[in-house]
Amino acid sequence: MYKQLGVIGCGLMGGSFALAMKKAKLVKRVVGYSKSPSTTEAAKRLGVIDVVAESALLAVAGSDVVLLAVPVSATEATLKAIRDLVTPQMLIMDVGSTKCDVSEAARSALGDRLPSFVPAHPIAGKESGGVQHAEATLYQGRQVILTPLPETLPQAVQAATDIWSSLGSQVLKMTPKNHDAAFAAVSHLPHLLAYAYFQSVATQPAGRDFLSLAGPGFRDFTRIAASEPAVWRDILMANKAEVLVQAGRFRQTLDALEALIKADDANALEARIRLISEARAEWQMGAPRLPK
Amino acid sequence: MYKQLGVIGCGLMGGSFALAMKKAKLVKRVVGYSKSPSTTEAAKRLGVIDVVAESALLAVAGSDVVLLAVPVSATEATLKAIRDLVTPQMLIMDVGSTKCDVSEAARSALGDRLPSFVPAHPIAGKESGGVQHAEATLYQGRQVILTPLPETLPQAVQAATDIWSSLGSQVLKMTPKNHDAAFAAVSHLPHLLAYAYFQSVATQPAGRDFLSLAGPGFRDFTRIAASEPAVWRDILMANKAEVLVQAGRFRQTLDALEALIKADDANALEARIRLISEARAEWQMGAPRLPK
The missing domain is CATH 3.40.50.720 (NAD(P)-binding Rossmann-like Domain)
Incomplete structure (x- = not known):
């Protein structure tokens, strides 16, 4: 003791x-x-x-x-x-x-x-x-x-x-370096995205009306956008390089999904989101790392 | 009956x-x-x-x-x-x-x-x-x-x-038109972002290791990335125009937040995310629309 x-x-x-x-x-x-x-x-x-x-x-x-x-x-x-x-x-x-x-x-x-x-x-x-x-x-x-x-x-x-x-x-x-790379991906970037997303909805002309219609998916997706500003200012600044790397990767996958939508390629879009949806359904928090 | x-x-x-x-x-x-x-x-x-x-x-x-x-x-x-x-x-x-x-x-x-x-x-x-x-x-x-x-x-x-x-x-x-504009903002775009984000983490070389470290924020942010592929293929395609408009707005707010990080402007970043965090903390699901 x-x-x-x-x-x-x-x-x-x-x-x-x-x-x-x-x-x-x-x-x-x-x-x-x-x-x-x-x-x-x-x-x-x-x-x-x-x-x-x-x-x-x-x-x-x-x-x-x-x-x-x-x-x-x-x-x-x-x-x-x-x-x-x-x-x-x-x-x-x-x-x-x-x-x-x-x-x-x-x-x-x-x-x-x-x-x-x-x-x-x-x-x-x-x-x-x-x-x-x-x-x-x-x-x-x-x-x-x-x-x-x-x-x-x-x-x-x-x-x-x-x-x-x-x-x-x-x-x-x-190691500190591996830690910061991993958490830029699984924690810091989602906070940045949740902040950006909530702001983009809330600040548009019909934003207040839109927010009154939002449901449980929105609630969970934006929960972390209520996180403490001083804490997250520090995290985003301190891990800037890794966060920007992860933001770049995210933009690439978003670009690719948007391109399928723009091209009206419903089959390719479904195939892509089916892989994602299955992988997310299998994921469990704190699951031990599987052998590669 | x-x-x-x-x-x-x-x-x-x-x-x-x-x-x-x-x-x-x-x-x-x-x-x-x-x-x-x-x-x-x-x-x-x-x-x-x-x-x-x-x-x-x-x-x-x-x-x-x-x-x-x-x-x-x-x-x-x-x-x-x-x-x-x-x-x-x-x-x-x-x-x-x-x-x-x-x-x-x-x-x-x-x-x-x-x-x-x-x-x-x-x-x-x-x-x-x-x-x-x-x-x-x-x-x-x-x-x-x-x-x-x-x-x-x-x-x-x-x-x-x-x-x-x-x-x-x-x-x-x-009206159907107002409905589709609102739900592109509060539901369809977050699904697209959650799919894109989960894919960007899962498909990188250290993705599996990263996913094993993810916590409750990640869990909630990505919950909707497990949504049914056929349903969401249809929604994203059917409401394509409004979804792409909302994606464009989101990219603008993300650009602006990233610009503050790149510029090391911690004060402006904190001020911005403080407004977002307070607005999100006040938001309640299904809350009646406030008078403007």
């Missing part, structure tokens, strides 16, 4: 981690810091954290495990702020959706304290952010990707693996 | 209508026809229909209400096949997702029997088609758009309104 968890950023992700750690009886005490005092007050009131810290550094003081759950662009400044209290016995993790930029930020901010830091990305979330939506089960049954650096202590990676496994997550390890 | 419902096409939509009509005690007997005998056999076994008809025409014989639930491209041939038994006392409806083509098909196939036909589009569905997924509650709490033609009998429109209202649906009336 850990003595004290320090949570920096007590929103949906940080708050849910605190609740899950408490529920799993993995930690005695949770100290929380957020940029906005109303957030930590709410977190304390909701029983998510036990003690409010007045700064990120004070959330680290006395903690043996620390979770950074801030927008990725705040990673470097936050790690700099806590650096002096980081020890080799401490485990520091983040929950950012991009890992190359977080790794660079950690390298630049932590210097010789880098080995205590295990970059982590839990594949979980909700379209409604904020500590009021935090729940102990958010990470249960979900994948968590760890992207350890060459300097990362093996015992830190082991401790991170043990924690997430105890919370019911399936832990995978990847 | 109706004496007999004739269902032509006993899949998800037709089967669910039959179950809902029975549950609401709006009909005594359901006769069903499907192109594939295994479908009508399953429909009978599941209690969805009471009697199997050997042809579309025989499903109409003795019916006072008839539902066509076939892919929209089959509408004209089906209406021609039943035309001789259509009477002014009978109510004929379809459930197609496009209404201009269905109206033209009805005009050409039904001739002087046209007034009995009320084009209908219930905004309901599932990604899994087939009579085995039919349920009596599919249309409950959902919008149903009626697009009556100038020739349509007012009492037929009233009867259609009463039926759908009794099934718990909210009935709206629109």
